[in-house]
Amino acid sequence: MKSIKYWSLVILLLACGFSSPAQFFKKGDRVCFVGNSITHNGDYWHNIQLYYATRYPQLGVQFFNCGISGDVTGGILRRMDHDILIHRPTWAVIMIGMNDVNRPLYDAKRKNEEGIREKQQAALAVYRRNLDSIIRIFHNKGIRVVLQTPSIYDQTSKMAGNNLFGVNDALKVCAGYVREFAAKDSLTVVDYWAMLTKLNAEVQATDSTATLISKDRVHPAGVGHLLMAWEFLRTIMAPAAVAYITADQSEKGSQAKSQQCTITNFTRKDGLIRFTALEKSLPFPVRADQQPAVELVPFAENLNREILKFNYLVPGNYTLTIDGVEMGSFFSGELERGLNLALLQQAPQYQQALKVQALLQKSWQLEGQIRALRLIEHRYINNLPGSNNLETVRRFYDTAHAHKPDSDNVRKMFVSYLENKPKEADLIRRWQHSLDSLPLLNKPAPHEYVLKKN
Numbered sequence: 001m002k003s004i005k006y007w008s009l010v011i012l013l014l015a016c017g018f019s020s021p022a023q024f025f026k027k028g029d030r031v032c033f034v035g036n037s038i039t040h041n042g043d044y045w046h047n048i049q050l051y052y053a054t055r056y057p058q059l060g061v062q063f064f065n066c067g068i069s070g071d072v073t074g075g076i077l078r079r080m081d082h083d084i085l086i087h088r089p090t091w092a093v094i095m096i097g098m099n100d101v102n103r104p105l106y107d108a109k110r111k112n113e114e115g116i117r118e119k120q121q122a123a124l125a126v127y128r129r130n131l132d133s134i135i136r137i138f139h140n141k142g143i144r145v146v147l148q149t150p151s152i153y154d155q156t157s158k159m160a161g162n163n164l165f166g167v168n169d170a171l172k173v174c175a176g177y178v179r180e181f182a183a184k185d186s187l188t189v190v191d192y193w194a195m196l197t198k199l200n201a202e203v204q205a206t207d208s209t210a211t212l213i214s215k216d217r218v219h220p221a222g223v224g225h226l227l228m229a230w231e232f233l234r235t236i237m238a239p240a241a242v243a244y245i246t247a248d249q250s251e252k253g254s255q256a257k258s259q260q261c262t263i264t265n266f267t268r269k270d271g272l273i274r275f276t277a278l279e280k281s282l283p284f285p286v287r288a289d290q291q292p293a294v295e296l297v298p299f300a301e302n303l304n305r306e307i308l309k310f311n312y313l314v315p316g317n318y319t320l321t322i323d324g325v326e327m328g329s330f331f332s333g334e335l336e337r338g339l340n341l342a343l344l345q346q347a348p349q350y351q352q353a354l355k356v357q358a359l360l361q362k363s364w365q366l367e368g369q370i371r372a373l374r375l376i377e378h379r380y381i382n383n384l385p386g387s388n389n390l391e392t393v394r395r396f397y398d399t400a401h402a403h404k405p406d407s408d409n410v411r412k413m414f415v416s417y418l419e420n421k422p423k424e425a426d427l428i429r430r431w432q433h434s435l436d437s438l439p440l441l442n443k444p445a446p447h448e449y450v451l452k453k454n
Contacts, residue, residue, distance in 0.1 A: 039067025
């Protein structure tokens with residue numbers, strides 16, 4: 001009779017197999033990120049897409065931008081068919097709420113306005129009701145859902161500018177609704193609100209004017225977006241390992257002690273170690289503007305570990321090269337503990353990952369032009385008779401928006417729309433083919449490692 005300990009181990013192994021982090025998004029999945037301007041901008045989930053492109057080179061998950069700047073839950077419901085479901089998603093990743101709370105209701109000038117509390121509560125009630133409807137639509141169509149709490153409104157920074165104090169408290173209520181629905185339907189929930197509130201307080205403990213968001217208190221900048229990607233990936237238990245490469249006493253021993261890579265052509269003689277390693281993944285390249293994020297959280301430890309170790313070294317200093325490129329001079333103890341190659345930007349693997357990033361950035365630029373078209377259509381002209389005629393759209397702008405206070409920003413959007421709408425079919429075609437070369441570009445290559453005693 002099998003012991004309880006045995007069956008417990010079997011159950012644990014089966015559970016780990018069914019919930020393998022590598023399989024959260026599977027081959028063939030189509031993932032729609034649904035939301036407002038923070039999703040429309042896309043930086044946080046672009047980082048997630050970059051992680052998948054480098055960590056799972058041949059998986060081929062497709063990501064779609066379904067964010068509209070300024071949108072609310074009601075807007076998502078109105079554009080559900082023609083802007084979201086049209087992509088035939090297998091997953092819908094939802095973050096909404098920043099605009100649903102109706103931020104102007106928290107202006108200090110309206111603090112004593114009659115009925116202001118009731119208006120604030122009514123906005124939250126509409127948010128809760130609409131969010132539930134959105135989730136039900138996806139569920140009824142067999143589309144899996146990831147819920148994300150709203151990011152924060154920075155009402156604690158002492159930086160200059162109008163502060164709509166109370167908005168972040170309203171977003172906390174929205175975050176509570178998100179957690180409630182996630183618990184009710186056993187959904188994955190990514191809690192940006194809690195994470196950003198905590199880390200924002202930490203940076204403001206030493207600088208009261210600091211922020212992880214931006215001067216408008218609403219839109220996270222590069223650092224905030226990388227922190228959001230980090231929170232998403234660790235929530236879905238994305239693996240930390242790019243590869244673990246161990247140079248042991250023999251090729252067989254090196255292969256046995258390595259993970260996510262194949263070791264060949266191993267030689268060890270007269271203070272020189274040489275071998276070839278073919279890894280299964282690439283490291284994640286962190287942009288310069290996002291570097292402060294990796295000082296706030298253990299990003300590399302959690303998500304970007306490409307560890308190279310050497311066993312049984314004679315004490316002393318050694319020079320490491322990969323494909324003839326010098327990585328640096330290292331003491332034997334450091335090499336035995338392990339180097340994280342993902343932090344060495346001169347490494348060939350990192351340079352390859354930068355090329356993957358550059359290709360994705362070109363795709364995102366095309367995506368941005370297409371989303372700008374959808375923004376004008378959704379926010380301004382969907383109900384305009386004859387909106388398929390550009391001259392009608394031009395007259396509409398001149399009549400309804402040219403002289404409003406936000407006219408400069410809106411003018412730029414309409415000018416862009418009138419310029420790019422005739423090119424829409426070509427933009428979509430170019431975007432659809434923008435990642436055709438990705439399977440070749442992100443395919444890991446073998447690299448020759450040489451360690452020589454100085």
